[in-house]
Amino acid sequence: MPEKIPADSVGLVEPKKLHFDEPLPLDCGRTLDEYDLVYETYGELNAARTNAVLVCHALSGDHHAAGYHSMADRKPGWWENCIGPGKPIDTRRFHVVCCNNLGGCKGSTGPNTINPKTGRHYGPDFPIVTVRDWVRSQARLADRLGIERWAAVVGGSLGGMQAMQWAIDFPERLAHAVVIAAAPRLSAQNIAFNEVARQAILSDPDFHEGRYYDHGVVPRRGLMLARMLGHITYLSDDAMRAKFGRELREGKLNFNFDVEFQVESYLRYQGRAFVERFDANTYLLMTKALDYFDPAADYGGSLAEAFRRARARFLVVSFTSDWRFSPARSREIVKALLDADRDVTYAEIEAHQGHDAFLMPIPRYVAAFGAYMQRVAREVGAP
Amino acid sequence: MSLRPDLEIISGWIRRGARVLDLGCGDGTLLRHLHETRAVTGYGIEIDPDNVEACIRAGVNVIQTDLDAGLSDFDDESFDYVVMTQTLQAVRHPARLIDEMLRVGREGIVTFPNFGHWRCRVQLGLQGRMPVVRTLPYQWYDTPNIHLCTIRDFEALCERRGIEVLQRAVVDHAHRSSLAMRLLPNLLAEIALYRIRRA
Numbered sequence: 361m362p363e364k365i366p367a368d369s370v371g372l373v374e375p376k377k378l379h380f381d382e383p384l385p386l387d388c389g390r391t392l393d394e395y396d397l398v399y400e401t402y403g404e405l406n407a408a409r410t411n412a413v414l415v416c417h418a419l420s421g422d423h424h425a426a427g428y429h430s431m432a433d434r435k436p437g438w439w440e441n442c443i444g445p446g447k448p449i450d451t452r453r454f455h456v457v458c459c460n461n462l463g464g465c466k467g468s469t470g471p472n473t474i475n476p477k478t479g480r481h482y483g484p485d486f487p488i489v490t491v492r493d494w495v496r497s498q499a500r501l502a503d504r505l506g507i508e509r510w511a512a513v514v515g516g517s518l519g520g521m522q523a524m525q526w527a528i529d530f531p532e533r534l535a536h537a538v539v540i541a542a543a544p545r546l547s548a549q550n551i552a553f554n555e556v557a558r559q560a561i562l563s564d565p566d567f568h569e570g571r572y573y574d575h576g577v578v579p580r581r582g583l584m585l586a587r588m589l590g591h592i593t594y595l596s597d598d599a600m601r602a603k604f605g606r607e608l609r610e611g612k613l614n615f616n617f618d619v620e621f622q623v624e625s626y627l628r629y630q631g632r633a634f635v636e637r638f639d640a641n642t643y644l645l646m647t648k649a650l651d652y653f654d655p656a657a658d659y660g661g662s663l664a665e666a667f668r669r670a671r672a673r674f675l676v677v678s679f680t681s682d683w684r685f686s687p688a689r690s691r692e693i694v695k696a697l698l699d700a701d702r703d704v705t706y707a708e709i710e711a712h713q714g715h716d717a718f719l720m721p722i723p724r725y726v727a728a729f730g731a732y733m734q735r736v737a738r739e740v741g742a743p
Numbered sequence: 744m745s746l747r748p749d750l751e752i753i754s755g756w757i758r759r760g761a762r763v764l765d766l767g768c769g770d771g772t773l774l775r776h777l778h779e780t781r782a783v784t785g786y787g788i789e790i791d792p793d794n795v796e797a798c799i800r801a802g803v804n805v806i807q808t809d810l811d812a813g814l815s816d817f818d819d820e821s822f823d824y825v826v827m828t829q830t831l832q833a834v835r836h837p838a839r840l841i842d843e844m845l846r847v848g849r850e851g852i853v854t855f856p857n858f859g860h861w862r863c864r865v866q867l868g869l870q871g872r873m874p875v876v877r878t879l880p881y882q883w884y885d886t887p888n889i890h891l892c893t894i895r896d897f898e899a900l901c902e903r904r905g906i907e908v909l910q911r912a913v914v915d916h917a918h919r920s921s922l923a924m925r926l927l928p929n930l931l932a933e934i935a936l937y938r939i940r941r942a
Contacts, residue, residue, distance in 0.1 A: 675799075694806060695816045698786070706806045707795055724792050731799040 365428065368444045369436060370402040370451050373427035377467060378504055384462075384497055387490040387652075394476065397501050398467030399423045399459035402443060403451035405507075411742040412507045413449055414498060414534075415439065415458040416515030416522035419590070419646045420638060422466035425458040426451075439516075441721040448730040453737040454511065462497050463489045463645040471641030472573065483641060484570030491518075491653045495525045499533065511740040512536035512733070513672075516718035517685065518646070521653050524693070527670040528655050536736050537670070538729070540677040541718040543689035544663050544696065545654040550684065553593055554647040557586035561640045570641050583640045584631035591630050596681035596714035656696075663696035673703035675732045677725065679717040680710050705732065748918030749934060750776065753826060753852055756910060756938050757781060761823035764848060766810055766840075767830035769794050771803030778803075785822065811835045814843040822848040829934075831855045832888040838900060845906065845941045854936045857913075859893030859929040877916040878933045894929040901939060910938035 365371045377398045384392040400423050405412060415425050417438070426443035428436050443449045443456055460468035463486060467473075471486040478485075502510070513526040513534045520542030527537040543550070561567060564582030568575050595603075604623040619625045659665035674697055678690035687708050697704040707728040711717040717725070737743055750773045757763065759781045765774050768787025771794075777783035786804045789795050798805035808816075811834055825848030831837050832855050844851040856878035857863075863874035873883040881888065892900075894913070901908055913932030914920050924931040 691808075691816060698806075698816060698821070699818060703804050704786070704806070705799055705804050706808070707792075707799075708807045710792070724796075727796050728792070728799055731796050735799065735802055 365431075368446050369440065370427035370444050372431075373400050373402060373424075373429065373437075375400050375423055375429075375467065378501065380497075380500060380504075382500070384493070384500070386487050386493045388487050390487045392462070392469070392487065395462060395469035395497070396467070396473070397459050397462070397469075397497065399457060399501065400425065400427075400437075401458075402426055402456040403454050405455035406742055408741065409507060410509070410511060410740040411454050411737070412502075412505075412510050413454045413456050413736075414502070414510050414513045414526075415443065415449070415456055416494075416498070416513065416519035417458065417461065418515070418517040418519045419650065420587075420634070420643075421519070422464060423458050423460040423468075424466070425456070439719065441719060442726070442729065448726055448733050449514065450730075450733065450737065453742040454733075457501070457505065457507070459498060459501055461489075461494045463642060463649070465639030465642040470639070471570070471645065472639045481571075481573040483573060486641065486645065488645060488648050488652075490649055491521050491525045491655075492529065494522055494649070495529055498522070498526075499530055502533070508533070510534040511742070512538055512736050514538040514540075515542075516540040517542060517715065518650055518653075521650075525653075525655055527672040527674070528666050531669050531671040534672045535739065536675065536732075537672040538675045538677075538732065539690075539693060540729075541679060541682055541685050541690075541715055542676075542693065543685040544656065544692050546651055547689075551651050553589060554651055557589050558644055558647055560585035560589070561644060564640075567640065570644075572640070578635065579640045580635050583635050583638065583643060584628075586640075586643055587634040587638075588627040588631040591627060593684045594714055594716045596683065596712055598681060598712045599714050599716075602712065663692070664699035667696050667700035667702055670700070670702055674705070675729070676704060676706045677718070677729065678706075678708050679713070679715070679722075679725075680708065681712050682715045682717060684715040747772070749828065749854055749914065749936060752912050752914075752918070752936055753828065753854070754781065756852060757783060757824055759783075761785075762821075764788070764817065764822045764825045766814075766825065766827040766844070767833075768798065768803070768805060770797035771801045771805060773826065773828070774798075774803045775801050810840065813839075814847050817847040819846055820849055824848050824850050824852055826852040828852075828854045829856065832890050832892070834890065837890045837892075838904065841900075841906070841939075842904070845939070850909065850938060850940045852936070852938050853897075854934060855892065855897065856888075857894050857929065857932050857935050858891040859895060860933050861930050864930075876933070894932065894935050897935065897937070901937075905942045906939050907942040908937055908939055912936040 424437040425439045426437040460466045463470045471482045475482045513523045515523045520539040523537040561582035564579035566577040567579040607622040655666045656663040678687040694706045709725045763785035765787040795807045825844040866874040913928040916933045
């Protein structure tokens with residue numbers, strides 16, 4: 361709980377909700393007839409409406425990117441380190457918009473919301489949505505908010521993939537794309553990790569084929585395992601060694617299967633906490649959106665061809681110890697942008713925190729990201 | 744805007760509107776100058792994070808990567824010029840990098856400190872010490888410069904590798920030139936600048 365809101369925080373914020381009646385055609389061939397999007401905004405939109413920045417969230421994120429919902433909140437929004445007055449996405453300059461993506465579980469239409477056609481939870485009936493679908497829905501949100509063109513679309517990990525997709529699908533509607541700790545598409549190893557996570561959920565007896573809402577249970581064990589596995593891939597070997605080493609909770613081996621090492625305790629804690637705040641069906645959908653993401657596929661397998669459509673300028677950032685989406689994957693993005701003759705800046709940040717580094721206030725990262733966003737601000741007349 | 748005189752010479756060699764790759768671009772001064780004065784587009788390559796940040800601030804496209812890892816991310820002849828100022832002597836495989844420059848760029852521009860300058864010769868030949876001069880201010884044990892060469896060495900390499908010298912300029916540490924320097928470049932020039940291409 362914040363005793364007092366820090367000066368560099370956007371402070372107390374409130375989510376807003378918009379209802380959309382116009383049917384949204386989806387990549388899977390189905391259509392979402394109506395839907396809600398929950399979003400938050402920070403900072404003022406200028407009179408010319410040129411200073412809006414769209415922040416896209418990653419797998420387990422939501423619309424609550426910065427600030428606090430109440431003084432009782434234990435933690436601020438997920439990207440508090442990068443959004444706020446004086447931070448890289450400086451809310452004194454920019455009007456920041458962040459929405460919960462379709463299929464999410466924090467208020468936007470998704471498996472845990474009621475399907476108006478049936479009066480029941482969507483559950484497993486919720487269509488599998490793609491990054492492209494999200495971008496399409498975000499564009500409609502922009503229409504409703506009166507934002508013709510984003511000063512920048514920004515995201516880390518799966519959020520970075522949305523930024524890329526924006527640049528390809530709506531070239532005229534963004535000036536900059538900031539793609540952090542992302543990949544042009546998942547590797548077989550990435551998909552393999554996602555599949556194990558999904559199997560953990562699907563094989564939980566409490567999953568009830570996705571209809572667990574009707575049974576008054578949640579597939580707790582499955583979702584917890586999925587998160588524990590995911591968490592391992594977000595950290596680096598070094599970060600884990602530094603944080604836990606082989607430290608024993610009780611200082612000795614007990615020769616049983618209870619929690620003995622600190623790292624076990626940490627993972628179980630992370631898993632349990634996640635179950636309280638996240639929905640298993642959403643987790644399944646988000647991992648599928650990751651697996652399916654492949655913007656090059658629409659352009660004969662050439663990412664450069666896809667980027668030739670883009671008009672945005674790019675900042676691409678990676679972290680040296682990220683093995684989930686390693687610097688080599690970011691360099692693939694950079695190479696495609698170079699081949700497509702696009703403006704691109706690439707920063708490879710020395711960091712030991714692994715994939716999670718994109719959420720952290722690492723000085724070199726904050727400096728490079730902040731310098732880039734300052735340049736964006738100058739361009740859109742929001743210095 | 745006042746520019747380092749060697750950069751001034753280089754920008755005089757570069758065509759308007761050209762596409763340029765600057766290897767070891769530092770704080771992006773050259774690229775920014777070329778963009779502003781000659782409508783040049785392109786990218787810088789830089790490893791040092793402070794310089795990368797400076798480039799971002801200057802609005803220069805910069806790719807943070809290690810030159811010793813090569814230029815494999817760049818296609819053949821994808822640039823009009825590949826520029827490398829005062830960096831050749833600090834890379835692990837200079838000859839290989841020059842080959843790469845001339846694969847990626849139609850022309851290359853290279854500058855380096857001339858190890859054949861008389862001060863270097865005096866310090867090594869007469870005093871028997873590794874030279875420490877204005878253009879090479881480091882001690883042997885902490886220098887980043889691991890492949891020093893003279894003007895003659897560089898031209899011999901060009902000849903051996905089938906590289907044509909299109910233009911050469913020789914200057915002192917303050918980037919001034921003189922008739923004597925042009926007559927005895929390997930003895931009197933402190934810095935050499937070359938515009939080259941595959942013969």
